[in-house]
Amino acid sequence: MRIEEIRLENFRNYARLKWQPNPLINMITGGNAQGKTNLLEAIFFGFTGHSFRTNRDREMIRWSSSFCRVEIDFWLDEQHNSTVILLTAEGKKQRKLNGKSGHTLDPLLLPVVFTPDHLLMIKGSPEMRRRWLDQELGPLQPGYLACLRRYQQVLAQRNNLLQKIREGQRTRQELEPWNQQLASLGTRIVAWRCCLLAKLFPIVREIYAQIGGKDEKPGFSYLSSLPLERATGETEILERFFGELSRRCNEEIARGQTLVGPHRDDMVTTINGQDARRFGSQGQQRTMVLALKLAQLELGKRFTGDYPIILLDDVFSELDQNRREQLVGRIQGKTQVFLTTSLSTGWEMSVLSGRKITVLDHVLYEGG
Ligand SMILES: Nc1ncnc2c1ncn2[C@@H]1O[C@H](COP(=O)(O)OP(=O)(O)OP(=O)(O)O)[C@@H](O)[C@H]1O
């Protein structure tokens, strides 16, 4: 996929912008608060209909404006496409793909984004890692998102029932049909996650070796709330799911909560056998997240035959020169890349010299 032209109107600090990016690497430079991240956000918003930095859409509309518009012309499979999104201050959102409302892109073709917040995938709570598993890795498996939505509904209803049993309004017997549904949907989610991780991991290892060096061996394991040990087949997982539900029934009623299942699972990343969250350096953690993200991109390519666009926000800080060079070497030429940096341009130009790049400086836009 390749963006041909981006047009912005009233998006954050951009009154207007019309830009034809380079087909390969686009480096967006400038001091702090110039609108570098805003530009990546606009691209992401144009394709996905939401921001990667806020849940409040309205924040993206330029102050004192009543709407914002993002238009992107792009090439996909040698076909020309266009996407337009209009957002009004009243919260109305209109999206069109090739002039048609209601049409959206295959989720696997949506841009892959890396921002400093993604370090929370390593440093943050298990919820952050589950979000990555569910929103970024999961969609590589057809049916994953539908199954997850159903699981979340069943989970909410089962929790509600557990609370009523605790209060004496309902009986334990009523749990049975919910256990069946919870276990069968939950088993499928756990099995899919394990299977996707098993496919992803060899790619992560290869990318980590390239960017981080051969002396650092990354590893990771799926930490389940079920006693999985080495079980990854659906029949075994299902058996253990039922086992845990009956073993912890009293505790679940006392707490009014479902205590086992994919909504309580986690993932641990290690470097040379040590937990990356507790012992990894900042640069190692960043390298690990990048390796996971880039591996996700490679896996996506196997399914769709095309690489999505890559958006890298402030990716260079905390990486030493060698890692920066290896990273650029890894991504260049595969797909269109947009990267921001507030560092002085001296070394980037030396790393990137001789490569086909465009440097966009903030002076390009009108307004501010
Ligand atoms: N809705 C908005 N309307 C107008 N300006 C906005 C809006 N939202 C944010 N801004 C401006 O955008 C600036 C931040 O832009 P952005 O986050 O893209 O900076 P940056 O170039 O990435 O900086 P850094 O190098 O610090 O990451 C803010 O300082 C703010 O003035």
Ligand SMILES: [Mg+2]
């Ligand atoms: Mg920024």
